[in-house]
Amino acid sequence: MDLGLLKDRHGIESQANALLSEYTTFRLGGPCRAMINCGCVADFLAASEELQQAGESWLTIGAGSNLVVADSGIDANIIRFVSPQAEIEEEQDGIRVGAGTLLSDLCAYAIERQYSNFTYCVGIPGTVGGAVAGNAGAFGRQIGDELIEARVLDFDGRVKILDAEEMEFAYRDSILKHSQGILLSALFRKLEGDGDAIRKEAAETIAFRRKRHPDYHAVPTAGSFFRNIEPSSAAERRKAAGWFLEEAGALDMQVGGAGVFERHANIIVKISPDCKSSDVVELALKMQEAVRERFGIKLRREVKIIGVEKPEISVAEVPQQV
Numbered sequence: 001m002d003l004g005l006l007k008d009r010h011g012i013e014s015q016a017n018a019l020l021s022e023y024t025t026f027r028l029g030g031p032c033r034a035m036i037n038c039g040c041v042a043d044f045l046a047a048s049e050e051l052q053q054a055g056e057s058w059l060t061i062g063a064g065s066n067l068v069v070a071d072s073g074i075d076a077n078i079i080r081f082v083s084p085q086a087e088i089e090e091e092q093d094g095i096r097v098g099a100g101t102l103l104s105d106l107c108a109y110a111i112e113r114q115y116s117n118f119t120y121c122v123g124i125p126g127t128v129g130g131a132v133a134g135n136a137g138a139f140g141r142q143i144g145d146e147l148i149e150a151r152v153l154d155f156d157g158r159v160k161i162l163d164a165e166e167m168e169f170a171y172r173d174s175i176l177k178h179s180q181g182i183l184l185s186a187l188f189r190k191l192e193g194d195g196d197a198i199r200k201e202a203a204e205t206i207a208f209r210r211k212r213h214p215d216y217h218a219v220p221t222a223g224s225f226f227r228n229i230e231p232s233s234a235a236e237r238r239k240a241a242g243w244f245l246e247e248a249g250a251l252d253m254q255v256g257g258a259g260v261f262e263r264h265a266n267i268i269v270k271i272s273p274d275c276k277s278s279d280v281v282e283l284a285l286k287m288q289e290a291v292r293e294r295f296g297i298k299l300r301r302e303v304k305i306i307g308v309e310k311p312e313i314s315v316a317e318v319p320q321q322v
């Protein structure tokens with residue numbers, strides 16, 4: 001399609017053959033067919049409508065914090081839905097947040113207004129759209145627990161309202177991870193609390209993350225690579241994937257330019273400029289196999305892999321919102 005139409009009609013920025021390495025926190029990934037940057041819900045709806053009318057398919061990404069993309073790139077149009085200014089509105093029943101809003105902006109907004117139900121999200125990168133699609137969370141809590149309703153665009157171009165039950169939230173999962181639509185906005189409940197206690201909890205969460213997790217601005221990474229273990233599995237009481245990986249020797253593993261973060265065995269990092277996406281995937285396979293051999297447990301990926309052919313790790317279907 002003529003990318004100029006998007007700018008002429010809507011003022012939306014677009015670029016042909018944009019490198020995905022410039023739009024992912026792992027700083028990996030080759031070119032896409034076109035990168036279309038949308039900063040608000042209205043722009044996203046306009047861009048998706050133009051693509052649909054032109055008979056073009058697309059993939060929606062957010063801040064790219066949970067992706068490993070092939071070095072050869074992907075033959076797809078990308079709508080990047082990230083809002084430079086938070087889209088947040090107060091409603092009687094809750095707060096409505098645009099999907100392109102950064103999760104950090106939502107957390108800052110909630111803390112400023114003394115809402116207590118987002119402190120566990122502090123420090124998690126990405127957008128609200130990606131967080132809801134993947135039911136992001138920490139410390140036994142998840143963002144799906146805060147949702148009242150979701151405004152979703154289906155793939156016939158219709159906007160639907162889904163309540164929390166219809167979203168089918170599970171551990172790091174929702175219907176949106178299975179190509180059942182794209183989040184436009186979410187209405188979250190708001191729980192008022194003590195401001196000092198909220199700020200203290202948020203500060204402690206940030207301190208914990210800084211101690212255990214790399215700063216993706218300085219160390220390219222996609223965060224925790226594997227999901228924690230379900231309680232019903234052979235893991236029994238221990239559920240943290242990082243524990244199993246550390247016991248299996250993952251901290252000493254390296255493939256090409258990819259290595260394991262020294263303070264967290266479930267985090268793969270880029271340790272040299274010549275790191276390839278295939279290095280990351282091969283290292284993940286090596287880690288996964290080590291845990292299988294030691295414990296008889298097969299770890300499941302949390303990070304999405306697009307375009308890197310490694311059947312043993314099962315390449316994910318191209319997700320519609322990541």
